[in-house]
Amino acid sequence: MITIENLTVSFGAVQALRDVTMQVETGKITAVLGANGAGKTTLLRTISGLKEPVQGSILLDGRPLVRERPENIARMGVGHVPEGRGVIGEFTVEENLRLGAMITKAPLNEGLDEQYRQFPVLGERRKQHAAKLSGGERQMLAMARALIARPTVLLLDEPSLGLAPIVTAQLMHTIHDLCSSRNLTVILVEQNASSALRIADHAVVLHLGTVVANDAASTVAADEKLRQYYLGMVE
Amino acid sequence: MDPFLTSRIMTDLLGGLTNGVVYGLVALSLVLVWRSTGILNFAQGAMPMVATYLGMGLLSYNLSYWPCVAVAIVAGFTIGGITERVLVRGLYGKPEINPIVVMVGFLIVLEAVAAAVWSTKPRGLPSPFSAIDWQIGGKPFGLSDFSVFEILTAIGVMAVIAALFRFTKLGLQLRASAIAPEVSRLLGVRVGRMLTLGWMLSTAVGTITTILVASNYFTGLTPQVMDGVFAFGFIAAAVGGLDSPVGSIVAGVSIGIILQFVGDYLNSNDIILTALLILVVSLMVRPNGLFTRSSARRV
Numbered sequence: 116m117i118t119i120e121n122l123t124v125s126f127g128a129v130q131a132l133r134d135v136t137m138q139v140e141t142g143k144i145t146a147v148l149g150a151n152g153a154g155k156t157t158l159l160r161t162i163s164g165l166k167e168p169v170q171g172s173i174l175l176d177g178r179p180l181v182r183e184r185p186e187n188i189a190r191m192g193v194g195h196v197p198e199g200r201g202v203i204g205e206f207t208v209e210e211n212l213r214l215g216a217m218i219t220k221a222p223l224n225e226g227l228d229e230q231y232r233q234f235p236v237l238g239e240r241r242k243q244h245a246a247k248l249s250g251g252e253r254q255m256l257a258m259a260r261a262l263i264a265r266p267t268v269l270l271l272d273e274p275s276l277g278l279a280p281i282v283t284a285q286l287m288h289t290i291h292d293l294c295s296s297r298n299l300t301v302i303l304v305e306q307n308a309s310s311a312l313r314i315a316d317h318a319v320v321l322h323l324g325t326v327v328a329n330d331a332a333s334t335v336a337a338d339e340k341l342r343q344y345y346l347g348m349v350e
Numbered sequence: 351m352d353p354f355l356t357s358r359i360m361t362d363l364l365g366g367l368t369n370g371v372v373y374g375l376v377a378l379s380l381v382l383v384w385r386s387t388g389i390l391n392f393a394q395g396a397m398p399m400v401a402t403y404l405g406m407g408l409l410s411y412n413l414s415y416w417p418c419v420a421v422a423i424v425a426g427f428t429i430g431g432i433t434e435r436v437l438v439r440g441l442y443g444k445p446e447i448n449p450i451v452v453m454v455g456f457l458i459v460l461e462a463v464a465a466a467v468w469s470t471k472p473r474g475l476p477s478p479f480s481a482i483d484w485q486i487g488g489k490p491f492g493l494s495d496f497s498v499f500e501i502l503t504a505i506g507v508m509a510v511i512a513a514l515f516r517f518t519k520l521g522l523q524l525r526a527s528a529i530a531p532e533v534s535r536l537l538g539v540r541v542g543r544m545l546t547l548g549w550m551l552s553t554a555v556g557t558i559t560t561i562l563v564a565s566n567y568f569t570g571l572t573p574q575v576m577d578g579v580f581a582f583g584f585i586a587a588a589v590g591g592l593d594s595p596v597g598s599i600v601a602g603v604s605i606g607i608i609l610q611f612v613g614d615y616l617n618s619n620d621i622i623l624t625a626l627l628i629l630v631v632s633l634m635v636r637p638n639g640l641f642t643r644s645s646a647r648r649v
Contacts (some may be wrong), residue, residue, distance in 0.1 A: 158546050189538035202532040203526060217519060218538035264538065331531060 116142050117268065117300065119241070122171030124154070124161050131157040133324045135171070139268075139317075142298040146315035146332060148308045148346055153321040155304040156198055162302070165196040172183065175268065190218050194266030198248045198273050198304075199259040204246030206238050208256055211245055215260035230259040231268040233289075251282040262293070268300045269293075275307045281283075285306065287314045308346040312336040320345050355491035362610045364492030368528075370606020371504035375597030376561040377590060378508065378585020380554040382562035384592040386528040386548030389438060392453040394583075395576030396460035397433060398556030401425035402564060402571060403468050405557070406475055415478055420589040423554050430553025434546045456493060472570030475561070500562050506600060507555055514551075516593075524548060583611070585625050592641020600638065 119134040124132040132154045139145045160166040164185035172178040189195070202211055210229070216226045231238030234255040237269055240248065246257060254274055259331050261269060271290065275283040291314040294301050305311035309338055312318060318335040320328035328341050333342055354360055373469045376394065383391045391397075405422020409415070437456060439451045479495035515521035526534040527544035535541050556576075563572035563579050586605050590597030605628060632640065 165532065165536070185535040186538050186540050189536055193429075195536045197533065197536065201530065201536070203530050203533065205529055206526070210522060214522055214534070214539070215537055217523065260537070273441070 116176060118174040120172050122161065122173065124157050124166055125169050131324050135326055136176060137304055137319050137326060137329055139300060141300050142302040142317040143313055144294050144303055146311040146318040147302060147304045147311045149321035150309060153315055155321055156272055159302065159304055160196060161273050162323060163193055177224060192267040193270065194261035194268065194273065195270040196257045196261050196266055201267060202245040202254050203252050203255050204244060206283065207244055209241040211260050212263050219264050221265060226263040230263050234259050246308045252276045254286060255276065260272040268303050271294055272304045273306060275305060275310055283310055290314060355458035356486050356491055361492035362614050363607060366607030366610030367603060368497040369610060370603035371501050372559055372562060372579060373582045373586045373606050374599040374602025375504050375507060375555060376579055377587035377602045379555040380584065380587040381595050381598045382548055382552040382555065385444065386509040387545050389441065392450065393457040394556055395458060396457045397553050397578035398426055398560040399573060399576050400464055401429050401553065401557040402461055402560040403464060406561065406571065415476060422557050422561060426551040426554040426557030427534050430549040430601065432548050461573045470572055472572050474570045475565045477565045491626055503558065503562060507558060538548055582625055585629045587628060589640060593644030594639060596641055596643035598638055598640025
């Protein structure tokens with residue numbers, strides 16, 4: 116479980132997150148929704164140690180994450196697929212995966228086979244440079260690279276960005292399957308609120324750095340006001 | 351016997367090749383640091399010079415040649431690591447002029463300290479192999495045991511570096527840290543350690559190069575031993591592309607051969623002028639270097 120309490124993060128004079136308190140249940144998908152500039156990406160970057168908060172705490176199963184280095188947080192089992200996917204274009208598909216597998220003690224071949232079974236297109240393109248993959252394939256590679264490290268928590272930042280609706284639907288389906296089959300704890304940051312709410316158990320809505328809703332995904336999805344004012348979901 | 355083997359052209363070609371691999375090694379050590387940390391290390395000649403004094407100085411204590419070489423290389427690794435941690439770590443992300451000023455200052459300090467401790471008098475290093483040119487049919491051939499040793503050492507160092515980067519987990523992490531430090535950290539790579547390792551490797555390669563240069567009968571070991579070689583190695587790195595290890599070697603060897611011909615057929619005073627001309631023309635035609643793949647670099 117991830118417990119976040121009174122988290123405040125600033126960029127100079129601008130507060131990107133203000134007094135954010137929330138809990139993320141183990142083995143569940145928590146969607147973090149909101150418009151551009153709501154603080155969603157900052158929240159993920161603070162959890163994974165890339166950004167230091169001004170105040171507040173983040174606990175992963177009781178272990179504090181604030182002021183830990185990102186590489187140590189990754190080694191504690193937190194996988195972060197950043198916005199824009201962060202695949203290394205100069206590396207082949209397999210080199211990207213080998214890099215992801217660096218911190219696990221599990222045999223490399225076992226991990227690679229597992230990911231190629233989960234994402235067959237990556238197996239077909241294992242020797243290709245990642246720069247040559249399509250947007251959807253890169254997203255799969257970014258996910259596979261995080262998963263091969265066998266994380267217990269997966270932070271996904273806008274995985275649907277730039278993807279066709281059908282690819283987004285497949286991706287959301289995959290995220291849902293992974294979460295239930297591996298008991299993964301997922302924090303899913305999305306602007307595409309309807310896709311995210313379809314698979315999420317829980318949802319947190321951020322607006323200008325503050326939490327404006329924190330409830331079951333079905334409740335958030337049914338709240339007309341939230342849909343209209345914060346999620347831009349107009350019927 | 352083919353008279354071409356002992357001809358003036360062949361002699362220049364082989365002499366140029368021998369010099370060129372040394373320039374290539376200097377360029378490679380510059381590239382190793384540039385690729386991992388984006389810093390042009392102007393003290394790249396001086397740091398290995400200190401390591402060479404420390405290691406080869408043990409010859410005076412009756413330690414034999416090869417153990418001294420090993421100590422010098424270890425000293426090179428250590429000096430590179432300490433420099434990165436103490437001097438360079440705070441320079442990342444600062445304006446480009448900052449590391450240049452700091453490293454030029456470091457170069458001056460190291461050379462001054464070396465002169466104070468070991469004096470400026472050239473210290474002859476024993477050569478492990480004969481530097482006398484081979485003879486073919488009673489005529490000198492442009493190679494000696496020592497120059498072959500130089501060429502083989504350069505090939506060996508390049509092969510080890512290439513294998514390290516291409517085939518090992520460590521190499522994968524070194525490359526990833528250079529290309530995408532933030533993503534690497536998110537994947538658990540200890541990027542800080544990789545940057546230190548890049549400097550260690552670079553200084554160790556520089557130390558091997560310095561020993562080769564200082565073992566030359568005409569040079570000997572002095573605090574400024576690498577100044578001239580550094581200039582040509584720097585030009586090779588710029589011409590080949592600071593991002594390209596292969597480019598640095600090819601450019602180093604090419605420059606070595608061209609300058610040898612210039613020195614022999616024109617005038618030895620024209621060597622530096624030619625080197626600068628090569629630099630200027632290549633910067634005008636391909637500012638990112640002949641072997642750099644992309645014209646843009648993400649920083």
